[in-house]
Amino acid sequence: MRSGDVTFIQAARRAQIIGGAIEVVAELGWAKTSIRKIADHVGLAMSAVLYHFGSKDKLVEAIVEAMYAAAFDVVIPAIERETTASGKLAAYIRSNIAYFDTHRTHLAALTQISSEDLRLSDETAERVAALDPVAILAAGQADGEFGDFPPGSMAIALRGAVNAVVEKILRQPEFDARSYGEDLVRIFDKAVAAT
Amino acid sequence: MRSGDVTFIQAARRAQIIGGAIEVVAELGWAKTSIRKIADHVGLAMSAVLYHFGSKDKLVEAIVEAMYAAAFDVVIPAIERETTASGKLAAYIRSNIAYFDTHRTHLAALTQISSEDLRLSDETAERVAALDPVAILAAGQADGEFGDFPPGSMAIALRGAVNAVVEKILRQPEFDARSYGEDLVRIFDKAVAAT
Amino acid sequence: MRSGDVTFIQAARRAQIIGGAIEVVAELGWAKTSIRKIADHVGLAMSAVLYHFGSKDKLVEAIVEAMYAAAFDVVIPAIERETTASGKLAAYIRSNIAYFDTHRTHLAALTQISSEDLRLSDETAERVAALDPVAILAAGQADGEFGDFPPGSMAIALRGAVNAVVEKILRQPEFDARSYGEDLVRIFDKAVAAT
Amino acid sequence: MRSGDVTFIQAARRAQIIGGAIEVVAELGWAKTSIRKIADHVGLAMSAVLYHFGSKDKLVEAIVEAMYAAAFDVVIPAIERETTASGKLAAYIRSNIAYFDTHRTHLAALTQISSEDLRLSDETAERVAALDPVAILAAGQADGEFGDFPPGSMAIALRGAVNAVVEKILRQPEFDARSYGEDLVRIFDKAVAAT
DNA sequence: GATGAATGAGTGTTCATTCAT
DNA sequence: CATGAATGAACACTCATTCAT
Numbered sequence: 001m002r003s004g005d006v007t008f009i010q011a012a013r014r015a016q017i018i019g020g021a022i023e024v025v026a027e028l029g030w031a032k033t034s035i036r037k038i039a040d041h042v043g044l045a046m047s048a049v050l051y052h053f054g055s056k057d058k059l060v061e062a063i064v065e066a067m068y069a070a071a072f073d074v075v076i077p078a079i080e081r082e083t084t085a086s087g088k089l090a091a092y093i094r095s096n097i098a099y100f101d102t103h104r105t106h107l108a109a110l111t112q113i114s115s116e117d118l119r120l121s122d123e124t125a126e127r128v129a130a131l132d133p134v135a136i137l138a139a140g141q142a143d144g145e146f147g148d149f150p151p152g153s154m155a156i157a158l159r160g161a162v163n164a165v166v167e168k169i170l171r172q173p174e175f176d177a178r179s180y181g182e183d184l185v186r187i188f189d190k191a192v193a194a195t
Numbered sequence: 196m197r198s199g200d201v202t203f204i205q206a207a208r209r210a211q212i213i214g215g216a217i218e219v220v221a222e223l224g225w226a227k228t229s230i231r232k233i234a235d236h237v238g239l240a241m242s243a244v245l246y247h248f249g250s251k252d253k254l255v256e257a258i259v260e261a262m263y264a265a266a267f268d269v270v271i272p273a274i275e276r277e278t279t280a281s282g283k284l285a286a287y288i289r290s291n292i293a294y295f296d297t298h299r300t301h302l303a304a305l306t307q308i309s310s311e312d313l314r315l316s317d318e319t320a321e322r323v324a325a326l327d328p329v330a331i332l333a334a335g336q337a338d339g340e341f342g343d344f345p346p347g348s349m350a351i352a353l354r355g356a357v358n359a360v361v362e363k364i365l366r367q368p369e370f371d372a373r374s375y376g377e378d379l380v381r382i383f384d385k386a387v388a389a390t
Numbered sequence: 391m392r393s394g395d396v397t398f399i400q401a402a403r404r405a406q407i408i409g410g411a412i413e414v415v416a417e418l419g420w421a422k423t424s425i426r427k428i429a430d431h432v433g434l435a436m437s438a439v440l441y442h443f444g445s446k447d448k449l450v451e452a453i454v455e456a457m458y459a460a461a462f463d464v465v466i467p468a469i470e471r472e473t474t475a476s477g478k479l480a481a482y483i484r485s486n487i488a489y490f491d492t493h494r495t496h497l498a499a500l501t502q503i504s505s506e507d508l509r510l511s512d513e514t515a516e517r518v519a520a521l522d523p524v525a526i527l528a529a530g531q532a533d534g535e536f537g538d539f540p541p542g543s544m545a546i547a548l549r550g551a552v553n554a555v556v557e558k559i560l561r562q563p564e565f566d567a568r569s570y571g572e573d574l575v576r577i578f579d580k581a582v583a584a585t
Numbered sequence: 586m587r588s589g590d591v592t593f594i595q596a597a598r599r600a601q602i603i604g605g606a607i608e609v610v611a612e613l614g615w616a617k618t619s620i621r622k623i624a625d626h627v628g629l630a631m632s633a634v635l636y637h638f639g640s641k642d643k644l645v646e647a648i649v650e651a652m653y654a655a656a657f658d659v660v661i662p663a664i665e666r667e668t669t670a671s672g673k674l675a676a677y678i679r680s681n682i683a684y685f686d687t688h689r690t691h692l693a694a695l696t697q698i699s700s701e702d703l704r705l706s707d708e709t710a711e712r713v714a715a716l717d718p719v720a721i722l723a724a725g726q727a728d729g730e731f732g733d734f735p736p737g738s739m740a741i742a743l744r745g746a747v748n749a750v751v752e753k754i755l756r757q758p759e760f761d762a763r764s765y766g767e768d769l770v771r772i773f774d775k776a777v778a779a780t
Numbered sequence: 781g782a783t784g785a786a787t788g789a790g791t792g793t794t795c796a797t798t799c800a801t
Numbered sequence: 802c803a804t805g806a807a808t809g810a811a812c813a814c815t816c817a818t819t820c821a822t
Contacts, residue, residue, distance in 0.1 A: 009802085010802090013802090030226075031226065034794075034795060034796080035795080035796065035797095036794090036795075036796090044803080044804095045803065045804050045805070046796090046804095046805095047797090047798090047799095047803075047804055047805075047806095048802080048803050048804070050796075050797070050798090051802075051803065051804085052802095052803095055796080055797080056795095056796060056797090112307070149378075149381070149382060150378045153374075153375050153378035153379065153382065154378075154382060156356070156359050156360070156363060156375065157352075157355075157356035157359065157378075157379060157382055158356075159359060160352075160355035160356040160357070160358060160359025160360075161351070161352035161353075161355040161356050162355070163355060163359070164351050164352065164354060164355025164358070165351070165355075168351060180348050180351065183344075183345045183348035183349075183352075184348065184352060186344070187344060187348065187349060187352055187386055188386075190385070190386055191382055191383075191385055191386045204784095204785090205784090205785090208785085229811075229812065229813080230812080230813065230814090231811080231812080231813090239786080239787090240786065240787050240788070241787095241788095241813090241814090242786075242787060242788075242789095242814085242815085242816090243785075243786050243787070245813080245814065245815090246784095246785070246786065246787090247785090247786095250813080250814075251812095251813060251814090399805095399806090400805090400806090403806085421615075421616065424790075424791065424792080425791085425792065425793095426790085426791080426792090434807080434808090435807065435808050435809070436792090436793095436808095436809095437793085437794090437795090437807075437808060437809075437810095438806075438807050438808070440792080440793070440794090441805095441806070441807065441808090442806090442807095445792080445793075446791090446792060446793090502697070539768075539771070539772060540768045543765050543768035543769065543772070544768075544772060546746070546749050546750070546753060546765065547742075547745075547746035547749065547768075547769060547772055548746075549749060550742075550745035550746040550747070550748060550749025550750075551741070551742035551743075551745040551746050552745070553745060553749070554741050554742065554744060554745025554748070555741070555745075558741060569738075570738050570741065573734075573735045573738035573739075573742075574738065574742060576734070577734060577738065577739060577742055577776055578776075580775070580776055581772055581773075581775055581776045594781085595781085598781090619815075619816060619817080620816080620817065620818095621815085621816075621817090629782080629783090630782065630783050630784070631783090631784095631817090632782075632783055632784070632785095632818090632819090632820095633781080633782050633783065635817075635818070635819090636781070636782060636783085637781090637782095640817080640818080641816095641817060641818090
């Protein structure tokens with residue numbers, strides 16, 4: 001019971017620190033973010049942050065995991081809700097862009113953090129792989145819903161087109177991400193269509 | 196003559212340092228690149244690097260300009276060589292990917308540097324804007340070569356799909372970028388086609 | 391109690407560093423004084439000094455404040471102890487010179503530091519202003535103790551004459567500052583005397 | 586003849602550099618003055634400045650000598666023009682202050698440079714010593730013009746009172762140095778007067 | 781007579797990390 | 802659970818000086 005409480009408090013503190021860290025990164029960019037600034041932002045001593053995460057690398061990992069988790073919460077149910085391949089494809093596009101649109105504080109971190117020698121937990125890596133749209137595309141081809149195209153390349157192009165919205169939003173905050181998403185749905189509908 | 200010589204060796208040193216810097220960034224990533232490491236890599240004292248560029252910011256600018264220049268050398272002539280919109284579209288895709296494929300040391304820098312508060316020279320910024328594929332797409336629609344689609348969104352998607360190859364190559368060096376490029380040409384040919 | 395202890399050891403370290411800094415300045419002069427040398431002198435890491443003061447500017451401020459505080463401790467009570475204008479005048483001269491004579495390590499710093507773009511705390515600036523001998527001189531004229539002379543100019547001359555002892559001591563350490571002080575008392579007694 | 590020309594050119598360059606250096610110091614303060622900035626200011630390469638002076642210390646010496654020479658030009662003739670001790674005393678005060686008033690670019694350097702481990706040339710040191718007002722005061726006492734006072738202390742006080750104008754002008758550029766000089770003449774006239 | 785290139789020592793500052801409490 | 806003190810390594814940058822030309 002006691003240890004359960006402790007874990008709960010710890011988890012709350014960790015969540016609080018991660019949230020603060022994402023805000024700091026959003027404001028300052030990754031390069032100018034330091035543990036001290038994160039600690040100041042959440043009102044803790046710098047050493048308290050390290051106490052909870054052990055090292056900066058661990059903190060970064062936790063931040064990334066948290067961002068992925070937030071994305072999974074939006075993307076996975078949206079895709080699973082659909083039954084047809086083209087439904088799943090549209091859901092993939094719309095939910096990804098919805099996540100970017102509603103989690104703008106994550107954006108600065110997302111573009112900059114990926115480059116680091118970042119290691120995802122096995123579980124997260126697995127779920128990331130599961131979200132690769134190549135599976136949707138291949139399924140759509142298998143059941144004749146989609147036409148003929150190289151599914152690997154189409155998946156890379158699709159992910160690139162979806163992720164491109166991040167930079168766009170960052171540079172141009174008033175950019176209408178949702179309607180770009182709708183455009184993307186139509187563009188890729190046509191691109192994968194059976195002839 | 197004399198002043199020409201001086202400028203020449205100046206330019207040579209600058210080019211040497213820029214080249215070394217790109218290699219260091221390719222190996223370590225931007226975050227872990229420092230002037231000292233660049234200097235060590237090219238066999239100069241750190242202060243010599245600063246002597247030639249004045250400050251780190253100026254050096255970064257020079258590096259970015261050099262990378263853009265290398266890209267322009269490949270991309271611009273390739274597009275100008277074509278006369279039809281679909282020819283230019285294919286050339287845009289192929290030449291961009293060719294640049295990425297042949298300048299792999301530039302890749303790590305390219306993904307990471309964009310986020311910084313990087314300021315391009317007016318000339319480079321102008322040429323970057325001129326390379327936006329939206330112009331090609333709009334022209335193709337105007338002369339009836341292409342069908343109906345939102346050219347702004349299509350351009351963002353296209354750029355995203357093209358740039359996606361960078362991450363792919365970085366994570367998977369044996370990835371066949373050229374054939375991905377050919378796939379892209381076909382995918383976007385279909386996506387922009389008149390119905 | 392606990393927080394009192396913390397503040398106490400903080401203050402002690404700060405005082406130790408300030409003291410060491412004054413010694414270093416006394417030995418090397420301001421121009422050749424660096425944080426690193428101060429840290430070495432007190433046996434701390436340079437970063438520990440910065441940990442306690444934040445920046446070199448803040449450290450300099452603290453040093454100056456400390457030197458002024460030491461001067462105030464001597465000068466202010468000495469003047470307040472006197473009731474007549476000529477008594478206060480003599481006390482001003484003697485106590486200033488006594489401070490210079492007994493705080494020789496402060497001297498090198500005092501001559502050099504004034505020029506920097508040094509900003510005193512409001513409180514210190516106020517007390518510095520309060521110590522301007524012009525008030526004493528004007529009061530002495532008002533109650534008829536002193537004769538007629540421009541009090542502003544006399545005050546500048548007086549301060550110059552008093553401060554001149556600093557350079558004298560620095561160049562000629564065996565110089566008898568006290569008897570110079572007594573001479574000054576007589577000289578200015580005559581200079582301000584009613585005719 | 587040829588070597589005479591060379592020497593002449595050299596002397597001109599040296600004078601030009603010294604003049605520029607004094608201006609730079611006046612603008613930036615001694616701490617922020619560097620050989621490079623002086624060189625830029627006069628439009629030469631940094632190495633050219635060192636070529637002419639050999640080292641920074643030598644340059645500083647030359648600057649100081651130049652400033653002293655400018656002071657001598659004003660002060661020495663003014664004193665020699667007078668025949669009585671009180672005339673010479675007044676001339677000492679007025680000419681020193683006139684020099685400070687008309688050579689304001691020298692002022693910043695004068696306050697800051699003196700502290701360094703500066704060595705005057707034998708000739709300059711000699712002339713500086715010759716200008717010590719103690720000689721004037723002692724002579725005035727010897728011939729009965731002045732009253733009884735310790736001439737050494739009076740000289741120190743006098744120099745201090747005169748030099749005090751430098752700081753005053755620096756902090757308060759509109760300060761009326763000339764009328765302060767007249768006040769000083771009267772103050773010290775009274776202070777040295779025979780009773 | 782003058783220069784540009786290059787250097788090594790030094791500067792203040794930031795940072796993630798350790799540790800005793 | 803959390804902290805403040807302290808550290809060492811790294812950072813960008815400045816500087817006076819040297820040297821071949």
